[in-house]
Amino acid sequence: MANLSSEFVGIKSPNPFWLASAPPTDKQYNVERAFEAGWGGVVWKTLGAEGPPVVNVNGPRYGAIWGADRRLLGLNNIELITDRPLEVNLREIKAVKRKWRDRALVISLMVPCDEESWKDILHRIEDTEADGVELNFGCPHGMAERGMGSAVGQVPEYIEMVTRWVKQHSRMPCIVKLTPNITDIRKPAEAAKRGGADAVSLINTINSITSVNLDNFSPEPSIDGKGTHGGYCGPAVKPIALNMVAEIARNPETRGLPISGIGGVTTWRDAAEFLALGAGNVQVCTAAMTYGFKIVQEMISGLSQYLDDKQIGLSDLVGRAVPNVTDWQYLNLNYVTKAHIDQDACIKCGRCYAACEDTSHQAIAMSADRTFTVKDEECVACNLCVNVCPVDNCITMVPLAKGAVDPRTGVKVGDYANWTTHPNNPSVQAAE
Numbered sequence: 001m002a003n004l005s006s007e008f009v010g011i012k013s014p015n016p017f018w019l020a021s022a023p024p025t026d027k028q029y030n031v032e033r034a035f036e037a038g039w040g041g042v043v044w045k046t047l048g049a050e051g052p053p054v055v056n057v058n059g060p061r062y063g064a065i066w067g068a069d070r071r072l073l074g075l076n077n078i079e080l081i082t083d084r085p086l087e088v089n090l091r092e093i094k095a096v097k098r099k100w101r102d103r104a105l106v107i108s109l110m111v112p113c114d115e116e117s118w119k120d121i122l123h124r125i126e127d128t129e130a131d132g133v134e135l136n137f138g139c140p141h142g143m144a145e146r147g148m149g150s151a152v153g154q155v156p157e158y159i160e161m162v163t164r165w166v167k168q169h170s171r172m173p174c175i176v177k178l179t180p181n182i183t184d185i186r187k188p189a190e191a192a193k194r195g196g197a198d199a200v201s202l203i204n205t206i207n208s209i210t211s212v213n214l215d216n217f218s219p220e221p222s223i224d225g226k227g228t229h230g231g232y233c234g235p236a237v238k239p240i241a242l243n244m245v246a247e248i249a250r251n252p253e254t255r256g257l258p259i260s261g262i263g264g265v266t267t268w269r270d271a272a273e274f275l276a277l278g279a280g281n282v283q284v285c286t287a288a289m290t291y292g293f294k295i296v297q298e299m300i301s302g303l304s305q306y307l308d309d310k311q312i313g314l315s316d317l318v319g320r321a322v323p324n325v326t327d328w329q330y331l332n333l334n335y336v337t338k339a340h341i342d343q344d345a346c347i348k349c350g351r352c353y354a355a356c357e358d359t360s361h362q363a364i365a366m367s368a369d370r371t372f373t374v375k376d377e378e379c380v381a382c383n384l385c386v387n388v389c390p391v392d393n394c395i396t397m398v399p400l401a402k403g404a405v406d407p408r409t410g411v412k413v414g415d416y417a418n419w420t421t422h423p424n425n426p427s428v429q430a431a432e
Contacts, residue, residue: 041104060221138204163195205231238264249278268302
């Protein structure tokens with residue numbers, strides 16, 4: 001069985017699966033049960049400044065998006081940071097860390113954007129023996145309106161400034177949690193690095209309204225007939241998170257900056273994809289809230305089996321896909337494929353035909369007996385048929401060999417060539 005032991009910015013854990021800062025990490029009872037289930041680490045739910053605790057709503061806190069089978073695809077969360085007293089959280093953190101020495105325990109923090117507030121909270125957590133801090137610069141609701149959370153994360157200068165304060169006043173490794181509610185994720189990551197951050201974590205939740213109640217005309221979740229925007233998370237945000245992780249991993253200014261990947265991790269395969277795109281570990285929330293803490297056991301066994309099958313170690317997986325992430329202009333325009341339908345696997349549902357005929361390139365023919373075949377002279381290899389087909393591997397994309405003639409264009413498949421050298425590129429024409 002593959003060794004999943006992980007070390008992230010000097011923080012050791014028995015596996016790379018951490019629980020993200022969220023309701024599942026709000027108290028000692030939860031965290032200890034998570035560790036018993038096998039989680040390698042947790043980021044404690046965000047702590048605020050000393051004083052009266054934050055007040056959360058007493059009604060529904062989550063809205064949801066479901067798939068056709070009512071599988072949970074995304075949650076919209078309007079809960080704020082911890083509403084438990086600071087001293088209670090600190091006492092429980094200390095107790096947990098003393099009992100679970102081999103697990104990672106990081107404290108998420110969010111306080112007003114002034115140096116004294118950060119200095120004070122850092123001094124208060126010093127004797128908890130926690131392994132590090134995560135600066136919550138991502139929360140898009142409630143706290144952002146108070147000048148915290150994503151209100152800081154959307155301003156690179158603030159990120160750099162606060163990170164410098166934290167590094168000045170704390171011995172702990174500092175992870176900066178980034179908001180996805182921004183145009184270019186590279187800019188806040190660069191700011192965090194300039195400020196001395198040991199790592200970044202991303203993504204935090206996406207600003208959203210998931211649905212509207214069409215009886216009382218209130219956004220869900222509804223609080224006495226009113227609703228508000230919240231933070232969207234779960235499987236549906238994974239593609240956005242993967243892209244942002246990859247952007248940081250391949251950006252020359254942030255290349256090598258450790259990344260904790262967050263956003264829709266539900267299976268070991270999701271985790272492996274984050275790791276391959278440069279994340280050193282992953283954080284999970286919605287999956288635990290949907291299926292319970294023991295879901296980590298499937299993640300551990302699945303990732304371990306995958307690494308064994310590939311005959312690689314965990315560290316070999318990290319960043320493995322980054323060199324293959326490129327910009328559109330460098331894609332090989334002479335790579336030509338055609339769709340192929342396996343007639344033995346086809347169930348004759350006709351979804352490929354309907355999709356291609358109505359919305360794509362009319363490249364699939366249907367016979368009187370509902371046999372579906374690909375018209376190579378029309379197929380542009382868009383892959384839509386593969387994606388709408390309900391039978392796995394029934395439709396595949398088959399590459400044409402070099403030198404073969406593409407029936408659609410009448411042109412032979414040639415060597416690698418991309419848009420930067422294509423004769424239709426205005427830049428190429430101008431250079432000539």
